[in-house]
Amino acid sequence: MLGKNILFGAFAILASLAATVAADNVLALTPDDFDKTIGSTPALVEFYAPWCGHCKSLAPVYEELGQAFAGKNDKVLIAKVDADAHRKLGSRFHVTGFPTIKWFPNGVNGNSEDYQGGRDLDSLADFVSKQSGVKSSIVKVNPSVTVLTDATFDSKVLNSGKSALVEFYAPWCGHCKNLAPTYEKVAQDFLNEENVLIANLDATVEKKVAQKYGVTGYPTIKFFAPDGTVEDYLGGRTQQEFIDFMNKKAGTQRVAGGLLSAEVGRIPELDTLAQKFVATQNQSEKKTLSTQGIELAATLSTDNASAKYYGRFFEKALATPTFPTTEAARLAKIIQGKSVNRARLDDFSIRHNIISVFAEATTAPSGKDEL
Numbered sequence: 482m483l484g485k486n487i488l489f490g491a492f493a494i495l496a497s498l499a500a501t502v503a504a505d506n507v508l509a510l511t512p513d514d515f516d517k518t519i520g521s522t523p524a525l526v527e528f529y530a531p532w533c534g535h536c537k538s539l540a541p542v543y544e545e546l547g548q549a550f551a552g553k554n555d556k557v558l559i560a561k562v563d564a565d566a567h568r569k570l571g572s573r574f575h576v577t578g579f580p581t582i583k584w585f586p587n588g589v590n591g592n593s594e595d596y597q598g599g600r601d602l603d604s605l606a607d608f609v610s611k612q613s614g615v616k617s618s619i620v621k622v623n624p625s626v627t628v629l630t631d632a633t634f635d636s637k638v639l640n641s642g643k644s645a646l647v648e649f650y651a652p653w654c655g656h657c658k659n660l661a662p663t664y665e666k667v668a669q670d671f672l673n674e675e676n677v678l679i680a681n682l683d684a685t686v687e688k689k690v691a692q693k694y695g696v697t698g699y700p701t702i703k704f705f706a707p708d709g710t711v712e713d714y715l716g717g718r719t720q721q722e723f724i725d726f727m728n729k730k731a732g733t734q735r736v737a738g739g740l741l742s743a744e745v746g747r748i749p750e751l752d753t754l755a756q757k758f759v760a761t762q763n764q765s766e767k768k769t770l771s772t773q774g775i776e777l778a779a780t781l782s783t784d785n786a787s788a789k790y791y792g793r794f795f796e797k798a799l800a801t802p803t804f805p806t807t808e809a810a811r812l813a814k815i816i817q818g819k820s821v822n823r824a825r826l827d828d829f830s831i832r833h834n835i836i837s838v839f840a841e842a843t844t845a846p847s848g849k850d851e852l
């Protein structure tokens with residue numbers, strides 16, 4: 482008796498769990514309700530078969546898509562049809578393979594077209610948004626790559642005076658999808674460089690520009706120099722290879738993670754004095770070197786931030802011998818933390834580069850890939 486109750490309880494929990502997991506935001510339609518449900522509402526419909534592998538891999542993405550447009554059923558529908566069980570419904574729309582995804586711009590009343598885009602959430606959601614004018618609830622977290630169009634290309638690239646890297650992609654292209662996360666990181670690495678642009682362009686939509694530059698394969702990556710010269714990017718596709726290329730072309734000194742390289746902000750004459758200052762244990766020599774350092778820093782320029790930092794560090798290091806190591810550690814922590822404002826990050830990098838000369842053994846912080 483007791484055992485039976487426990488068993489029933491377990492079943493009830495399992496059943497409710499299953500209901501939660503399968504929280505269906507995708508309308509499952511049959512011949513009985515297809516026309517009635519869709520009516521004249523724009524709809525994206527996936528025709529699938531239960532045994533089809535590609536359909537199974539699409540299922541979780543498609544469920545997310547349904548979720549992204551949930552609550553907007555009066556404006557756009559995300560639906561699916563088991564076209565193996567309901568073959569007539571499939572053949573009515575000329576479905577011959579699975580999955581077939583069709584867009585019905587005017588519901589069942591008008592024509593339908595095959596969806597040809599990528600089967601990732603972003604591509605699907607972008608398509609539905611563009612076609613229906615309904616915004617999805619997806620929050621884009623990686624907006625660092627500048628998106629170009631035929632209309633914006635000239636102003637953002639050709640007439641911008643910037644060193645621009647432009648990827649011509651197609652939504653369905655696998656190599657382009659593989660490149661996307663790396664390309665996004667590269668764009669982040671150069672966010673603080675106002676004369677560098679990392680951009681992309683959907684060549685299947687923005688055809689004028691793609692044609693002008695003879696783009697036939699995807700991805701095609703081109704570099705546009707400020708002087709108007711254009712060249713194909715033929716380098717490797719790792720983050721570091723893109724960074725090296727752009728540093729060389731644009732004269733920047735970025736490292737992976739978006740920081741400045743360890744040489745930025747350093748002044749050789751002051752480095753030499755700082756190294757002597759660190760090397761000697763003789764307090765009166767230290768004092769002399771510190772004074773020389775402060776004086777040299779002051780003569781370099783009144784508005785040279787690097788020189789000012791050298792001056793301040795000579796003063797502090799003389800008064801408090803532990804200052805360089807504590808300051809280097811403090812700056813490294815700030816740089817590696819996630820809270821620092823991107824605009825101020827370069828200043829912290831420069832300060833850290835300089836204090837590291839005073840703090841002998843302190844190594845430069847590595848780039849923060851996780852940013």
Ligand SMILES: *[C@@H]1O[C@H](CO)[C@@H](O)[C@H](O)[C@H]1NC(C)=O
Pocket residue numbers: 763764765766
């Ligand atoms: C420290 O250096 C000064 C100047 O070079 C020198 O006169 C003095 O003897 C040195 N002191 C010691 C303890 O070595």
Ligand SMILES: *[C@@H]1O[C@H](CO)[C@@H](O)[C@H](O)[C@H]1NC(C)=O
Pocket residue numbers: 748781782785786787788
């Ligand atoms: C600061 O002065 C040094 C040495 O003259 C120079 O190399 C550096 O470019 C200057 N930095 C700025 C920001 O002007």
